[in-house]
Amino acid sequence: MACLLPLLLGLHLAGAALFALGFHFGGLLGLGALSGSSPPDAMDQFYFSLINMTTLGLGDVYPVGHLRFLAGVESLTGFLLLSCSASYVFQSMHQTDA
Template sequence: MIQAMLLSVLVVSICTAIHYLVLKRVSDTIAQRKSAAHGQNLGLAVGAITIAHVIEAFIYTLFFLWAVQGLQIGALNGSVPAGKPTTMMDYFYFSLVNFTTLGRGDLTPVGHLRFITGIEAFHGFLMITASGSFVLQVMAGRAPLSDKG
């Protein structure tokens, strides 16, 4: 269980740092482009945030693989046909579904992987909520995290 907790702290730290850096960079870019239309700024924000979320879910995928195949502290069971191994794409799909808190249930974590899964859903919810708040501020014509303008 300690390994799952430490992995969770590490992956949350990495993904939060990535998320902040993306939002900060977008905010600074918006502040520098004062003459850009709100639609362009909104497009930049939504595009960058979408890419950031996908990257963050992929990082969780790598941590799930590490937990299962490297540390052997859990497994991912589910809709994979009998005798066929769970692929990286299965893990990535599971991570995306979990990060967005959709939780389809066709793949099920077992063992201590359940703890990391719960942390990912909670963290994904926080990151998506922060992104929503950021987008609303961009729609209002602000550069929320910028100190450049």
């Protein structure tokens, strides 16, 4: 159980990184962009991806154009993955108590 949580955290961060790459390449392909106070760099794309994956949605960086669809897909994916991970951790903790 002790190695489960860092593994899940790493997998969620990797998923956010993949979506950040999607935002980056989507911008390069002219599908849209991330808007905010300054032109987004790689850290802004990863930050937006993490905020979006956790469905927090702060709004300081936001997608425009067709990248809005990718942002919606990421929110749904993040909600599903976080819910499944929480359920798995809960079941693992419950089994070790019995």
